[in-house]
Amino acid sequence: MKLWVVLCIALLWVEIQNGACQQVKRRKDIGENRIRKREKMPHPHPKLKGGGGKGQTLLTQVLDKGRFLRLGQSTTLTPGKNMELRCKGNSIGWSYPTLLDTFNDSRLSIKQSDKYSQLILTSPSAADTGPYSCWVIVCDGTECEKDHERTYGSYIYFTDKDNLFVPSAIHFEIVYLRPDRPAVVPCRVTDPQAKLSLHREVPPEEIAANETLVTYDPTKGFVLQNPSLEHQGVFYCKAVSKGTPQISTKYQLLYVEVPSGPPFVSLDASAESARGGDNINVTCTVLGEPEVDVSFTWSYPGQDHRPVHIQTSWRLVNRGMGHTTRVSQSIMTVEDMETIDFGSYICKAKNQHGETIVMTNIISK
16 A cells, blocks of 8 residues: 555655656747747838838828828829929929929929928929929038939829920921931920821921931930931821810921031131231131130230220031031121230130130230
8 A cells, every 4th residue: 555655645746746847848948939930030120211111112292181192103194283292301302394493483392391391383384294303302411412312203294285395485396417426306295105107397297207227205305216318307296085186396406527526626717917006806716516605715915905806606507418516606896906916816615515726926016
């Protein structure tokens, strides 16, 4: 009897020990699992200053009743109805169609608050069609720059059935053709669904868009990928929407001969030598790209002491085989020559690509 009691107590002791070990093991396993789970948890990404990141958009349109719409690559809106755009961030930059800047339009206003920037355009019209974008401005001390990774934009169409083409202040535009770059006939539309075609006026013909040599982009117009002399002439675009055709402004396409670069300058005097009392003309001539402006600066012997007359002008000329060149000239006239007027006449011509300096001497007979 005593032996049986001892055996029972021994078996009970073993069970207790096993249970305690398993409980300890379970606690250990739970602890290890917690550690493993903690190791697998990724570190949270830091919040981006300005409230946007890749895959998100900072640019939204404010709708009625406090609702917001994230804008895609293009948006179609109704003209006449005020537009409000917002861009998240405490320091935001904006861009919009240049027409609004050109005329310093009072319809446009931009306000910055602590959390977002607000662009409001009142009574928008078809002419306001174009790209609108915003970006975060990042500053390091006093130096600030545009954050290109947090730049967002949308091409906004203000669709007007009476103006299928974006109105232009110029009724006859010049498009310059160069063999080394595409040329654009800028007939942009207010309705991205409109059907467009490009036409030559004389001889009358339609230029087919074939997705290779001639392509069409509603945000740009017709793009001539490889311009040539054959593309010279007067062109226009035709748009059709819901059966109603409209004609664009006309475009004069001119082929350009002179390549890009600093001015090509020549300097000529009406005489290399003169007597006192004579009149002298010194002409500074630049051949260049048709749309590139040229500025002239003169240095001459009697500067600040003798009056001179300077006349500047430019014109477009054809130089064989239909090539078009811009001729810019500055003519200095010195009347009633005196001793102080003899010496070196220097002309400096400058354009967006650089500057060129030329000189000629006028001596006394």
